[in-house]
Amino acid sequence: MLVTKPVADLCALLIDELHGELPSRIFAILLSKGRSTLPQLVQYTSMTPRQLRHGLAVLQQHNLLFYHVDPGAEFAFYEANAEHAYNLVRTGKILEMIDSSFGAPAKDVMQNLLLSGQTRISDLVAAYQEKIEQANKEAAHVEDDDDFGAEKNGVNGDSHPGKKAGPLVKSTAHLNSIICRLVEAELIDVVHAKTFESSQDILKTVEKEVMDKYFPAGVKGNKAKVEVQERIAEGLRKVRGESKSLKRKLEQNGTAAKRRKLFAGAGMSNGSHDEDMDPALDPRQVIRINYEKCLVDLRNRRLVQFATDIFGETSAYVYGVLLKLLTKDIPRCRADAAMDFGEDKEESEKDTVSVTTDQILDNLKTSVDLSLGIGKAERRQVSSVAAEKIELFPPKKKLLIEEAEVEGEASADEDEDNESSDESEYDSDYKAPTANGTNGVNGTNGAKVKFDESAAPKERRLDRPTQLRQHLLMLAESTQRFVRHCGPNEWTVDFVPLMNALREVELDSVIERTCGRQGLRLVRILRAKGKLDEKALPNVALMRKPELQQKMLEMQTAGFVHVQEVPRDLKADVKKSFFLWFCDVDRSLSRLLDTSYTTMTHCIQVLEALRQKERDVLETTKRSDVRGREKDTMRKEYYERYSRFLECERKLFAQVMRVDDLVSVLRDF
């Protein structure tokens, strides 16, 4: 992750919001000055060493630092972990994701884990033990003073008037099983000795080890160089694997798969029965959240959302199940170049991960009606050969926009029940010139998919596997390539091109928002044509010249199109030189990313300004006698101001999270 100034500001603000001023100050300095020791920090911040030690300890506890101690050195080098700091903004999303896929108790555990940073299992268990005991004691008391606990909190006075049905986590065994599930899902991993070394430090130590061990005489020749790289990658993978030690141990027990299946099926209902089967975890282990895997799960959700927008809910549901099965063993969204060197080779030799139709079928809920969401086309309109085509290999690297082409060529003559009814007319118009001559029909034919309920209810009553297959084929046929049909009844997803397509969709929607349909149309023309001369553009775009120029200028300021000046002769006369418009998707995306960071920073700054404005009200609400029963104790106008502020706060954070959606698509997925 590239740390630019907006990112640094944002991270400091986020830490300020969640962990307070002292750590945020230190973090900002670490970001701007880079790796520093304690004495250096004293100099930079003009704080006392004691303050700094406390602040650093807090940052370290919340996994926001890397540090490195040279053997024999007096001071450690600290480095900021900007990625984790940025991930703080995703806390809400991660918790919501865990809440919906693992249930409320798991969310509670994860929240407490996030709250306390890296935690020893025994400490966590003790804390829960205490809470459970307290709750039991309260339950033992009769109902007349069951408010006692709530009242001590001072916060949930009247919002939960004694309605609490006991704690979410019922016993330590329950806690244990929850942790086991989260570890198996890789959402929690183990902290080990090298966790807090920055990746460069790890790389250096591994490099040194490899050189000492295998190549004491130095490296000569290309073959040896490749070998060095492979060995280093191997070493790095070993370091990375250490954090999964707990998972491996759990999997050795053999019951893991079964346990998981039971949990996935029945959720909470099988509580006590399962808990006995979970092995006790080593209480000395220290655990923390694994953001990388959380991101993989968030990506799945985003893709399902994407599919919902294009196909509708049933297909998206099928897709969600497929993704869940597929990404079980995918530890991170993007491969690390240094670490995964050589891993690619192994991957291509053995088969890539794939899921069979039967597996998906087993994991579908029976309550879902698969017949929904599939249109009906006449038999002669569907080419089963093209539809069932099997692609053994992932598509070659292509430019973003040209992905549609190959698909178009292959199925040029046959009509399929593709989703051209979903695409706007505009869309197909624009694609028409990109495809070859044979594809000229594409714009006009667009197989008419009939969603005619009354037509033939008997006919569409296919059996479940066939319906499932149709959903999958439809996903495979789309221009975005949600799924690849990689073998008979085997399915896989090529994430890289798919995410590129998603990125492009995001960019398009941003362009449409800022510059309107006209702007988007111009951008698409440019993408299809490559570089276009300023004078030729009005003819191609069929627009009047002044309008066009204004639009192009507007888009250039926004960074969506770029212009290149090519002089015709040495004198570089302005009137004689060519001006070529083009659009560079990567550049636009990085610019968009930068703007997004700034937007998020602004949102939080606005919030700060609001706080400043409503300072007197907020100070009142912080008083321990007012807190939790603002409505009773505050005067009406103050109360209204307070609630207005809360509403604004929610909206601002929601905006931040929406922008983060965009950022994660552009940067992390």
Place this chain on the structure above:
Amino acid sequence: MSGRGGRGGRGGRGPPTNGRRAVAQNSVPWAMDSDIVLDGKPSELFPPYAIPSAPVLTKKEEKQVSFFLLFREQCQDSPLYTQARTWTQSPSAATSASAATTRAYGQDQLNKRYGQTTKATVDPFTAVPTYSHKFKKVPRTLPDLAARPFAKEFFPPELHAALDGEDESGGQAAKRRRVGPKTLGLSSITSYKTAEELFLGADGQAHQLQQGGQVGGGGSLDKALQIMSTVEKGGEDGEGEAFLSGEDDDDWVKGNGEEDEDGNGDEDDVYEDESGDDYNAEAYFDGNQDDEDYDEGGDDGGDYF
């Protein structure tokens, strides 16, 4: 443009070459594009602008935001939280606003932005100890590291003393050591109020009142509402005292106790008994620094918030 060319021709700045004049005359926009319409009017200062508004939050987003806010609330409640930013909260609002917005050059100036609490920075209006200070949360300037256990092997050695809470500033003879085992406390905050809840709460009450107070258990609510409304009126008329001190008030506190709280009851009583004269004058200084309240606040001071 053409005017300047003419002046130049008369010899102001030396003889311009023919080529330059030609360029100057031909490259003006209206010469290049004949159908351009020149508009000499000054542009509008505040042209109408359609402000884009964000779509309403979906259910999922609502949930995400609530989870985030709850998490934040719990974070700020934890022993590791230090106070919110100081550099916008310095006592004199005017200077702080400028301090927050003006540019800082160099690290020294940047560091000076952060507030320091010394005797000189104390706000004389709120610094006089009053009863209500009892309820104020004192912001923590340093995290309370001694309050909870840490996995020390994952911290660099120089921080270990700080983790034990033994990192006192130099020379202090008596080290405060905590006795007994440290425990990781789980946050007891379980809900974060949303704006809707706040509004709904008020609306719900009003609704109940409309339906008639005969519903069982609604009595206390009605009474509370009645008092609330009279307090509001009192705030305007200066008659609020009667409702806040005296038996009526106690009764309300008791009646409300079922769903609210009891443990604080005695505290509340004391609080309200003293609410007659002296205390509220302080409360006025505490919170409303607005001018509008200044006039009425002097004599009655009947309400607190």
